[in-house]
Amino acid sequence: MAKSTQFRPTDGELEILNVLWQHGPATVREVYEKLSATKPVVYTTVLKLLQIMSEKDLVRRDERQRAHVYEACLPQSEMQRHLVTDLLDRAFEGSAKELVMQALSSQKASRGDLAEIRRMLDEYERGAK
């Protein structure tokens, strides 16, 4: 298995994780329904992916019911942290500053967001003092 596959979900896997995070623990069918809403997918493809993710410990499976219930192993925020630090290392030479700058320049932060980010900075700075 490649480089810590545990913290580097593929695109398809991440789509499924997004559903699980939003919805909470879900059956294959539930995930399938959610995904179908935005793009054409095949039920067994979703199933297969969830099975593979299970092997990789990306999700946990509860087999007590006939329709197994899947749940993300990591909370969304933790996975996000992994993904960000990974990107930081691979493309930003570890410079969080640069990454933040690029994130802001991508024009997706509202005024409210900016205010919150400022609050975060205050807090972070206090903590790091």
Place this chain on the structure above:
Amino acid sequence: MAKSTQFRPTDGELEILNVLWQHGPATVREVYEKLSATKPVVYTTVLKLLQIMSEKDLVRRDERQRAHVYEACLPQSEMQRHLVTDLLDRAFEGSAKELVMQALSSQKASRGDLAEIRRMLDEYERGAK
């Protein structure tokens, strides 16, 4: 070819791009030397990757010399922007705020960085007003 392969370099490709950005236009051997410094690589693997990247228009090739000279098509910052927005869409539901928060919590910003980020915020806010 998959989803805009142009703006989604693979890991191996990104490593090479990092060398090209730092070093400037370089021959295969130069890239190879740089990469060798940190991990074992095979010359022809680097060559092959550069050839593929050439086809994908991830790099430009100057063939005037026998040792072809390769150069990244996109400046580093632009590629970084693409990568961040991509991650934003795939894992953060487009919320730059969340991404910034995770980036900061990954403990890689110095006090100086934080100050610069504040400056950035000011500037960005002025622009977005």
Place this chain on the structure above:
DNA sequence: CACAAAGTACGAAAGTTTTCGTTGACATTA
């Protein structure tokens, strides 16, 4: 019980990425 519906398991195929050996062209120098 028999049948249909819904579920899991499995495997094959196609596409992508990564690796590396081999070949042939070109250059340098003894």
Place this chain on the structure above:
DNA sequence: TAATGTCAACGAAAACTTTCGTACTTTGTG
């Protein structure tokens, strides 16, 4: 000019991802 070293080109193989068809199992219902 012959030997040696450097280079690009090519192709094949391995690993991984993604997709989807098929088979088998379980459950519910007439």
